Amino acid sequence: MSWLVTGGAGYIGAHIVRALATDGLTPVVLDDLSSGVASFVPDGVAFVRGSILNRELVESALRDHDVTGVIHVAGYKYAGVSVQRPLHTYEQNVDGTRVVLAAMAAANVTNLVFSSSAAVYGTPDVPLVTEDLPKRPASPYGESKLIGEWLIRDQGIATAGTEHPLRHTSLRYFNVVGSGDPSVYDVSPHNLFPIVFEKLIAGEVPRINGDDYDTPDGTNVRDYVHVADIASAHVVAARRLAAGEPVEPAYNLGSQNGLSVKEIMTAVARVTGVDFAPEIGPRRSGDPDRIVATGDLAARDLDWRMRYTVDEMVRSGWDARRAATAPA
Template identity: 80%
Template sequence: MSWLVTGGAGYIGAHVVRALAAADLSPVVLDDLSSGHASFVPEGVPFVEGSILDTALVEQTLREHGAVGVIHVAGYKYAGVSVQRPLHTYAQNVEGTRSVLEAMVAAGVATIVFSSSAAVYGTPDVALVTEGTPKAPASPYGESKLIGEWLLRDQGIATSLRHTSLRYFNVVGSGDPGVFDTSPHNLFPLVFEALLEGRTPRINGDDYDTPDGTNVRDYVHVADIALAHVAAALRLDNGQPVEAAYNLGSGDGLSVRQIMDAMARVTGVDFTPEIAARRPGDPDRIVASGELAARDLDWAMRWSVDDMVRTGWEARRGATA
């Protein structure tokens, strides 16, 4: 019995793989290494290099490893860039998800946990985002994730597919010294790279309607995200009821300035961030409730902001050692 993790050589997927292994759930990785790294796959975990768009390969991998379910993490995750590359985004995230579902039907696999995104909400004008908050994605990336959820819903109506989607926000930190966020667009790696190169990190706007003037967002530790995927997989596999989607949110959020203060405090690099202009479309605050996930998936914020920075910093510095 095994679980196939698509995108299991990526930052989030590699943590899911480790959490599955720790729970004796025999992960198998399928990844095309377009943004993942073969070195992120733990020794002893079967690794198939290939694309989720190759339906025959996905089916073959499911059959050969006796998979009982899929944790579908693979996808094109750059929301801002997706505006310039909508066709690529839809190919990877919509056609890719359809391909995985088709392979599952052929292989007789009927359980899937889908890595969705808070981007399905766009820029909601509410104090706390819940699963029922209206969906208004503001980018092809967000749209593609919402369509992915629709694909699971419709397939679940048509067949015996059991599924749930996990929507999360800013995933940070590290649960393993050999795995770190390599995205060129996320806040933590941008700050880490600036500090390593002797540059001053930047805050985009300090005049928002928040206590300290900087954006407030959900920042959640990647190890907690991974545990929630495993909990969802187990709940589905055991036939327990699940919601169609869960927010993996903090409930209160952190401001960009709070993150910068923690960066200076934890890294020991004393700096005062530069203040740049606002980025178009950035809302003041987006924070989600994690109540449903806490009820069903043992979701909890187990790491402080200093822990988030420390684990991410140590993993990133270890890569250059």
């Protein structure tokens, strides 16, 4: 049973590829390497280099590898930058998803796990985000992910009752951290962990953006979830779809409790052995005090749970990042 992973050479996608293989499934990677890394694709895994915007290429990959389903991870994932690049964001995330759906329909591939985002909720004013909360995305990125969910929903409705009905689910998550393989690390220039790690490697002091929020220690509280747990949930969702088992339209992969930025910084200092006191900068516009999601539905259906402590999250990410620059 083979699954096409779009964006399979990226940080999250590469972990999903490994989780599929570990679970006895056959991953196929499609990635244009615009942000992915070729070396993240394991030896022996089929790799189709190209864009999800290329309908012919996507359809050929589905047919050539006798694909059972698609785990659609590829996309432009920088929420802040999406404000300056809305057209690019919509092209990659909305039109890209449309093309994937069209190629799937042409190739009669009927199972889809969509890597969505908690950005679809915007800045909710509730302590715990549940799947039925109103969607008010606050960036073109969040909007593009929500539209992607709508496209998938509508294609599911349109094909219901046909010979090849689309079965699908969307997984929404917040801050993905750590590493499940020392050869794969987070390369994003915008995520907290890699920002802090790069500062430490350069001998500089990391910064906290604001310490006067309405939280116990004054810094933002967010979900931080280990990438291996995220990958595992994608694989369970894929198996449920392929087996015809019921799934929800969307699941939050949340931590239930969250961690503050200051707690992350303290853990980084503790785990790395680098004694630092983070600088305190001004708030970033639009940053809410707290966004934390419940993962109750995913725990029920996708074996979702937090398997890693904050120290284990930091240690795995730090070790993988340092391994990337270690002498051969």
